[in-house]
Amino acid sequence: MRKILIVGAGQSGLQLALGLQSQGYEVTLMSNRTADEIRSGRVMSTQCMFHTALQHERDLGINFWESQAPRIEGLGVSVAGPESQRVIDWVGKLDGIAQSVDQRVKMAGWMETFAQRGGQLVIHGAAVSDLDFFSRTYDLVLVSAGKGELVSMFGRDASRSPYDAPQRALAVAYVHGLGPRPEHPDFDAVRCNLIPGVGELFVMPTFTTSGRADILFWEGIPGGPLDAFQGIKDPAEHLSLTLELMEKFTPWEYARATKVELTDAGGTLSGRYAPTVRNPIGRLPGGGLVLGVADVVVANDPITGQGSNSASKCAAAYLSSIVEHGDKPFDEAWMQSAFDRYWDTAQHVTKWTNAMLGVPPEHVLNLIGAAGQLQPVADRFANGFNNPADFENFFFDPALTEAYLAEVAGASGASASE
Numbered sequence: 001m002r003k004i005l006i007v008g009a010g011q012s013g014l015q016l017a018l019g020l021q022s023q024g025y026e027v028t029l030m031s032n033r034t035a036d037e038i039r040s041g042r043v044m045s046t047q048c049m050f051h052t053a054l055q056h057e058r059d060l061g062i063n064f065w066e067s068q069a070p071r072i073e074g075l076g077v078s079v080a081g082p083e084s085q086r087v088i089d090w091v092g093k094l095d096g097i098a099q100s101v102d103q104r105v106k107m108a109g110w111m112e113t114f115a116q117r118g119g120q121l122v123i124h125g126a127a128v129s130d131l132d133f134f135s136r137t138y139d140l141v142l143v144s145a146g147k148g149e150l151v152s153m154f155g156r157d158a159s160r161s162p163y164d165a166p167q168r169a170l171a172v173a174y175v176h177g178l179g180p181r182p183e184h185p186d187f188d189a190v191r192c193n194l195i196p197g198v199g200e201l202f203v204m205p206t207f208t209t210s211g212r213a214d215i216l217f218w219e220g221i222p223g224g225p226l227d228a229f230q231g232i233k234d235p236a237e238h239l240s241l242t243l244e245l246m247e248k249f250t251p252w253e254y255a256r257a258t259k260v261e262l263t264d265a266g267g268t269l270s271g272r273y274a275p276t277v278r279n280p281i282g283r284l285p286g287g288g289l290v291l292g293v294a295d296v297v298v299a300n301d302p303i304t305g306q307g308s309n310s311a312s313k314c315a316a317a318y319l320s321s322i323v324e325h326g327d328k329p330f331d332e333a334w335m336q337s338a339f340d341r342y343w344d345t346a347q348h349v350t351k352w353t354n355a356m357l358g359v360p361p362e363h364v365l366n367l368i369g370a371a372g373q374l375q376p377v378a379d380r381f382a383n384g385f386n387n388p389a390d391f392e393n394f395f396f397d398p399a400l401t402e403a404y405l406a407e408v409a410g411a412s413g414a415s416a417s418e
Contacts, residue, residue: 001026002327005138007126008145009033011047011103011311012294014110016142019060019319021119028138029114032125032145039108039209042266046172046217047103048072048190048204048305050386051096053312064109065101070205070212072098074189075382076181077368079196084251090372091189092382098190100206100215102174103308104266128153128284135288140322140330143282144293153282154292160350166272167357168199168219168301169227173242174206174267178214179256190305193250194368199226200303201250213263216242219303222272225249229270238268275301275357277350280339281332291335293318298346300353305385310349317342348388355396363398367405374408 002025006013009031017029033041049057057063074091075098081087115121124130127149135141143150181189193201199220206215220226226245232238239262246254262268280297282290294311321338328334360368371378384391394404 002139003137004028004322005030005134005141006293007131007141007143007150008293008296009038009107009111010044010144010294011106011308012315013142013144014107014114015056015060015062015312015315016144016293016318017114017119018062018110018117019315020322021114021117022060023319023323025322026120027114028120028122029111030122030124030126031111032123034123035108035111038111039104040266041104043172043174043208043269044103044107045269045307046100046202046204046215046302046305047308048098048100048206049308049312050094050098052386053309054096054099056312056316059316062110062113064113065105065207066099068211069099069101069207070188072100072190072205073187074184075385076183076189076191077371077378077381078191078193078250078252079368080193080249084249086252088369088372089183090378091184092371092375092378092380094386095383096386098386100204102206102208102213105207105209126150131290132284132286132288135284135286135290141288141290142293142318143290143296145296150282151278151296153284153290154278154280154296157277157279160277160347161275162354163275163357166222166274168303169222169229169272170270170302171218171220171226171229171238171242172269173216173239174208174213174263175216175239175257175260176210176213176263177260178203178216179259181256191253193253195226195249197221198224198249201246201253202305203253204305208263208267210263214260216246216257216260217302218242218245219301232270235262235265235268238270273299275299275350275354281335289332289335291318291330291338297339298343298350300350301357303356304349304353304388306349306353306388309386310346313345314342317345345389348392352384352388352391352395361398363401364395367395367401370405370409374405374412376408376412377405
């Protein structure tokens with residue numbers, strides 16, 4: 001039986017550990033926190049998972065919260081114009097539902113399941129020196145802990161990392177009491193509010209430790225008016241500032257947020273990081289090799305909501321690569337090929353996310369505007385969040401965008417510029 005060590009118990013590490021366990025591998029999972037510490041700790045993310053990523057969980061039978069989490073059926077975009085009035089507002093319908101489960105709930109539950117199924121769970125914050133030892137006792141060591149000393153083993157890939165500094169300041173609040181969206185009170189949707197030159201507000205339904213909730217998530221351009229959360233430690237102050245900025249920049253969202261309260265004392269999060277692609281293979285002082293997973297090797301800004309989706313897709317790709325490899329050694333060539341398999345999908349996420357961080361070109365503004373008149377455009381844009389590779393066909397190239405809009409407008413008998 002092949003022995004595999006996974007360091008880091010997030011979406012990718014746990015999904016991969018449970019997948020390998022189901023295939024009969026002897027898996028050790030190393031986490032720096034217990035399940036109870038995760039469950040009672042601070043929120044970790046703003047996850048919204050779309051159909052493909054959710055299906056990976058269903059395939060492994062670990063979609064434990066699917067019946068409890070809100071069914072997200074759409075994705076909407078609003079654009080703020082002068083005097084904080086909406087100049088664009090639409091919602092696209094998703095082909096398959098999306099869902100968000102607070103990672104405190106999911107990771108704690110998955111960790112307990114892994115241990116109950118006989119997995120070796122080690123609570124220890126691993127250092128490089130630990131991995132040097134473990135690399136000699138395991139057939140394969142995977143690093144899925146996306147922060148701290150271990151990440152430094154994986155060198156930055158400058159050719160795939162156009163930014164060397166954070167492009168957004170991030171601020172998250174989990175709340176109860178958000179009113180229904182008046183434009184579509186009969187179904188849930190993720191809402192993306194774009195404030196040109198300032199940043200973005202995302203609002204998404206979620207399932208947390210206390211049941212149904214909503215996530216209010218600001219992404220502010222550094223140095224701008226939304227970059228205001230540094231140094232705020234008090235959760236109540238964090239929420240107050242969140243709402244104050246909503247009232248100023250997105251009054252249509254603030255109108256349904258006047259009665260919200262935090263889900264719990266750990267329901268806020270703020271920070272920033274530079275989006276980075278790293279080399280997938282880490283070299284240990286003793287000569288051993290380790291393979292980076294998900295955020296360790298491809299860390300995108302959350303502006304396109306792809307973090308947990310990418311983590312799930314990475315775990316699924318690596319699981320297939322490991323199982324297909326059989327009893328052959330997990331050498332450097334195999335590690336590179338496993339990453340390349342994941343990069344086939346991850347490259348589209350990185351390209352699209354980095355594009356959304358910049359100033360949108362005219363043809364992209366035309367596309368977002370046209371979606372307000374042409375429902376097929378809104379639906380296709382929304383479903384790109386599940387399959388970012390499709391953006392290659394109609395988003396990046398002005399000629400492709402123009403041809404696509406003309407085609408849809410012609411089919412509907414409308415003008416794309418109406």
